[in-house]
Amino acid sequence: MKAVIIGGGIAGLCMGIYLHKNGVDVSVNERKLGVVGGGHAFLMHHEGIAILQALADAEDCILPGKLIDTFVFKRPDGELMQTMKLDDWQCFKRTDLTICLAGLFPASRLNDGRIFSHFIYRDEKVIAAEFTDGTLEYGDIFIAADGANSIVRQQIFGDINFKPGIVKEVVGIVNHPEFAGLYTGKFTKFQEKSRGLAFGLIPTSETELVWFMQYDPSLGDVKDRSAEQLKTFCFSMLKHFPKKVTSILEANDFTTSYIWNTRDFDLLPRFHRDNVVLIGDAAHLALPFTSAGTTNALTDAKVLSDYLLTSMNYLSAFEAYYAHRAAEVNKHVLLGRELRDAFISPDSSSFTIPLIMKTTTKP
Numbered sequence: 441m442k443a444v445i446i447g448g449g450i451a452g453l454c455m456g457i458y459l460h461k462n463g464v465d466v467s468v469n470e471r472k473l474g475v476v477g478g479g480h481a482f483l484m485h486h487e488g489i490a491i492l493q494a495l496a497d498a499e500d501c502i503l504p505g506k507l508i509d510t511f512v513f514k515r516p517d518g519e520l521m522q523t524m525k526l527d528d529w530q531c532f533k534r535t536d537l538t539i540c541l542a543g544l545f546p547a548s549r550l551n552d553g554r555i556f557s558h559f560i561y562r563d564e565k566v567i568a569a570e571f572t573d574g575t576l577e578y579g580d581i582f583i584a585a586d587g588a589n590s591i592v593r594q595q596i597f598g599d600i601n602f603k604p605g606i607v608k609e610v611v612g613i614v615n616h617p618e619f620a621g622l623y624t625g626k627f628t629k630f631q632e633k634s635r636g637l638a639f640g641l642i643p644t645s646e647t648e649l650v651w652f653m654q655y656d657p658s659l660g661d662v663k664d665r666s667a668e669q670l671k672t673f674c675f676s677m678l679k680h681f682p683k684k685v686t687s688i689l690e691a692n693d694f695t696t697s698y699i700w701n702t703r704d705f706d707l708l709p710r711f712h713r714d715n716v717v718l719i720g721d722a723a724h725l726a727l728p729f730t731s732a733g734t735t736n737a738l739t740d741a742k743v744l745s746d747y748l749l750t751s752m753n754y755l756s757a758f759e760a761y762y763a764h765r766a767a768e769v770n771k772h773v774l775l776g777r778e779l780r781d782a783f784i785s786p787d788s789s790s791f792t793i794p795l796i797m798k799t800t801t802k803p
């Protein structure tokens with residue numbers, strides 16, 4: 441069996457590693473040249489880390505990332521609402537993790553700079569992926585790991601009905617050794633009591649932190665996304681937040697920050713058509729409150745490769761994969777919306793902890 445993977449992000453690389461390790465002829469085809477960076481950093485649940493750790497251990501490789509074992513939830517005036525133990529989450533810089541995963545996959549099978557264009561069919565079955573440079577990759581199965589804006593998904597299922605997540609996020613990464621030390625091991629979130637505005641902070645290394653401002657755009661927004669405007673906007677929204685928050689903004693390089701319009705989509709009725717199957721954000725998308733996107737991407741890769749290696753044929757593997765994953769990813773879509781609603785319209789008599797604690801991943 442020859443497998444062609446489209447997209448060399450977390451899901452695509454992890455899928456490639458699993459299949460290659462188990463003797464499957466596989467290629468990963470990524471549109472960007474070189475290492476896929478961007479996106480700054482992310483928090484990963486324990487279940488995702490366990491998958492990565494097993495892959496890294498098998499190759500004697502050291503995983504990047506910073507242990508995050510405590511969630512601290514505060515109000516902007518400093519009132520402590522909750523401190524919770526996390527079951528060993530980690531914060532990764534996206535670039536570090538991509539480099540690590542790419543190092544576990546043979547370079548000769550990783551084709552970068554290849555932008556998927558369309559499939560070539562014979563007898564209504566896909567026989568090759570064609571890229572915009574005219575190159576072709578023939579295969580027996582095609583695994584789309586091309587992210588939330590998946591072209592493959594659009595071509596096999598048609599346009600998706602994205603639901604605007606309403607909430608927006610400004611994200612930045614900042615070099616601040618003092619605070620990286622002070623907040624070590626902690627995901628700290630300051631959230632307003634009666635309206636949708638929050639600031640979160642997570643160390644990614646001994647010297648750096650990733651920060652985000654989540655906001656309900658009805659409270660204020662910025663049209664011009666230039667670095668100067670973005671900086672002014674963040675300062676004005678967060679002026680009543682603790683001094684440490686403004687120190688982080690002071691140290692931040694706003695030319696590398698951006699605004700992320702959150703969104704999701706309803707669970708698809710299936711993740712495959714014939715010999716093409718979707719994984720990761722291409723298959724399902726939840727709002728950011730879940731911090732579960734990467735764990736779900738890795739779990740998809742693990743579960744699908746397990747079924748491909750043990751099933752009679754790829755169709756039964758694809759069906760088993762959907763049966764296994766659909767309920768869990770749908771739970772995250774729904775929980776993401778619940779957390780979003782609690783963020784925008786908080787209950788004045790109680791508070792919701794803005795976090796999902798557990799995912800279930802056992803194949």
Ligand SMILES: Cc1cc2nc3c(=O)[nH]c(=O)nc-3n(C[C@H](O)[C@H](O)[C@H](O)COP(=O)(O)OP(=O)(O)OC[C@H]3O[C@@H](n4cnc5c(N)ncnc54)[C@H](O)[C@@H]3O)c2cc1C
Pocket residue numbers: 446447448449450451452469470471472476479481482483484485554555556557585586587588590591611700719720721722728731732733734735737
């Ligand atoms: C600002 C932000 C913060 C986030 N924070 C978190 C967090 O804290 N925790 C968490 O778990 N998740 C977080 N996520 C979500 C997480 O990043 C995704 O769920 C995860 O990256 C999904 O992995 P993936 O491999 O499916 O998709 P992606 O990481 O999007 O990878 C898709 C890959 O496909 C490639 N590609 C796209 N189109 C083509 C094409 N036509 N041809 C070839 N290649 C193509 C892309 O270049 C990319 O490399 C965050 C997302 C964002 C945007």
